[in-house]
Amino acid sequence: MNVYEIENLSFRYGPSKAGVLAGIDLSIEKGEFIGITGPTGAGKSTFLKCLNGIIPHFQGGILEGNVLLNHNSIMEKRMIDIAHCVGSVFDDPESQIVSLDVEQELVFALENIGLDQQTMEERVTEALQMTGISHLRHSKTAALSGGQKQRVAIAASLALKPQVLVLDEPTSELDPSGTKAVFEVLNQLNRELGMTIIVATQKTDFLARYASRILIFNQGKIVLEGKPQAVFAQQEMLKCLGVRVPQVAELAYRLQKNVREIPLTVAEGLNYIQRCL
Amino acid sequence: MIEYMPRESPIHRLNPLAKMTWAFAVMILALIFNQIDYLLVILGTVLIVAVLAGIYREMLGVLKGLLMFAVFLVVLQVLFYRQGTVLFFLLPLDYLPVTREALLLGVAMSLRMMTVLLSFVVFLATTQFKDMVVALTDKLKLPYDYVFMFMTALRFVPVFLNEIVKVREAQAARGCQVDGHHPIVKVKAYTQVAVPLVLISLRKAEGLAIAMETRGYGSNQRTYFKEQPITRIDRVVMMAIGLFVVAGVIIRLQGFGMI
Numbered sequence: 001m002n003v004y005e006i007e008n009l010s011f012r013y014g015p016s017k018a019g020v021l022a023g024i025d026l027s028i029e030k031g032e033f034i035g036i037t038g039p040t041g042a043g044k045s046t047f048l049k050c051l052n053g054i055i056p057h058f059q060g061g062i063l064e065g066n067v068l069l070n071h072n073s074i075m076e077k078r079m080i081d082i083a084h085c086v087g088s089v090f091d092d093p094e095s096q097i098v099s100l101d102v103e104q105e106l107v108f109a110l111e112n113i114g115l116d117q118q119t120m121e122e123r124v125t126e127a128l129q130m131t132g133i134s135h136l137r138h139s140k141t142a143a144l145s146g147g148q149k150q151r152v153a154i155a156a157s158l159a160l161k162p163q164v165l166v167l168d169e170p171t172s173e174l175d176p177s178g179t180k181a182v183f184e185v186l187n188q189l190n191r192e193l194g195m196t197i198i199v200a201t202q203k204t205d206f207l208a209r210y211a212s213r214i215l216i217f218n219q220g221k222i223v224l225e226g227k228p229q230a231v232f233a234q235q236e237m238l239k240c241l242g243v244r245v246p247q248v249a250e251l252a253y254r255l256q257k258n259v260r261e262i263p264l265t266v267a268e269g270l271n272y273i274q275r276c277l
Numbered sequence: 278m279i280e281y282m283p284r285e286s287p288i289h290r291l292n293p294l295a296k297m298t299w300a301f302a303v304m305i306l307a308l309i310f311n312q313i314d315y316l317l318v319i320l321g322t323v324l325i326v327a328v329l330a331g332i333y334r335e336m337l338g339v340l341k342g343l344l345m346f347a348v349f350l351v352v353l354q355v356l357f358y359r360q361g362t363v364l365f366f367l368l369p370l371d372y373l374p375v376t377r378e379a380l381l382l383g384v385a386m387s388l389r390m391m392t393v394l395l396s397f398v399v400f401l402a403t404t405q406f407k408d409m410v411v412a413l414t415d416k417l418k419l420p421y422d423y424v425f426m427f428m429t430a431l432r433f434v435p436v437f438l439n440e441i442v443k444v445r446e447a448q449a450a451r452g453c454q455v456d457g458h459h460p461i462v463k464v465k466a467y468t469q470v471a472v473p474l475v476l477i478s479l480r481k482a483e484g485l486a487i488a489m490e491t492r493g494y495g496s497n498q499r500t501y502f503k504e505q506p507i508t509r510i511d512r513v514v515m516m517a518i519g520l521f522v523v524a525g526v527i528i529r530l531q532g533f534g535m536i
Contacts, residue, residue, distance in 0.1 A: 088487075117504075
């Protein structure tokens with residue numbers, strides 16, 4: 001079943017502005033873990049904004065083509081209906097946190113949609129457990145580390161029980177351990193709940209490990225698409241675009257150029273080297 | 278910054294509305310009287326509430342801080358209020374007379390200021406902000422938008438303090454003079470920090486608005502996770518406060534409590 005169907009999507013921020021997205025066709029199936037990467041200004045963020053309805057409901061512009069969410073056009077849905085299906089997490093941990101303490105932050109969305117208290121309690125407990133931050137329930141949001149803040153942001157979107165989680169550079173301001181914690185949570189949500197995850201990031205090492213499909217954006221188009229093993233084998237092209245290649249993949253590529261499936265994790269790499277020898 | 282001080286006390290358990298009523302009642306009473314003994318009684322009641330709330334020590338600290346402003350108020354009255362019986366002169370040759378009335382009025386003004394401020398500090402120190410939000414919107418029926426705006430302003434204070442430090446450092450690293458003793462240098466330095474800060478806040482505001490949109494803000498069917506029930510004790514307290522205010526007004530109309 002397809003969660004998203006994107007048909008010939010083009011977008012410009014204004015009549016005199018250059019096109020940010022130029023004819024994107026894509027279907028996303030339920031349960032996929034999609035990793036989006038590409039040089040800055042390639043249109044990744046704009047694309048994600050089209051997925052969670054910020055474009056056209058919050059930010060204006062000229063939009064052509066169509067985005068179907070569960071077979072309904074996103075243009076015709078209200079923002080609150082989209083919010084029920086799609087959870088969004090953004091890059092700046094500061095400005096997306098609304099409340100003074102963690103519990104308040106999680107119930108914010110639930111209060112907005114008018115749930116009763118018992119359902120709220122259940123959803124909050126569940127969302128905190130899924131993100132592994134139950135111990136932070138009564139903390140002040142200002143006192144959290146970056147990684148913890150991002151997990152609170154993820155938990156806050158999970159409380160609405162979305163089908164899809166859309167994350168725009170969720171780890172750009174995090175250190176490696178914070179990044180790892182965030183990706184572990186995403187992986188778990190994807191594996192255990194079959195939640196569709198769509199994440200844009202420059203940290204390709206993590207995408208290589210967790211994503212089921214990689215999209216490389218350049219100049220508003222998807223220029224490369226496929227399984228991580230296949231995409232990261234195209235290293236000449238990725239280097240031209242300025243996309244960072246996972247370290248293991250780069251090492252394997254230098255050892256032997258023409259392989260169809262390139263190793264991505266250390267374990268795969270060790271295996272690969274043994275085969276080469 | 279005045280912060281919530283968690284304690285187990287009857288004052289903490291009161292509904293935020295009851296405490297707010299109390300703070301406003303103290304303000305009304307302190308404003309209608311200007312005789313020192315009356316004001317001392319009101320200040321005394323505020324301190325008793327602080328004792329009941331278990332935050333007596335912190336409040337004494339606040340009072341000590343306010344004392345400086347109190348002295349300033351007295352000095353102002355002494356310098357500018359010239360009527361009444363002259364007690365002594367500040368300078369030789371009968372310059373700057375100090376009158377009895379000026380002294381009394383100055384002390385009354387400072388007591389008034391201390392009483393009103395302290396009552397609000399006690400209110401804020403014994404009430405969690407989220408409880409106040411619920412009480413204001415759910416019980417007092419204030420529009421949630423405004424209450425939310427106020428809460429967000431509070432939430433962003435530490436964020437912006439942090440940003441100020443960052444911008445100052447960034448500007449200093451580029452050779453801008455962000456510090457100085459000369460007033461003109463200082464004003465210039467402020468603009469160099471203020472302009473980037475305004476731009477940063479606009480960006481943060483947009484981010485916040487987007488985050489709110491994606492989490493169903495403004496759907497007009499809001500519920501509350503923790504309600505703030507008004508108990509019988511709250512009602513009794515609010516009624517008692519109301520009676521005190523009425524009694525105060527009557528006493529004042531009889532002509533008591535004024536210099």
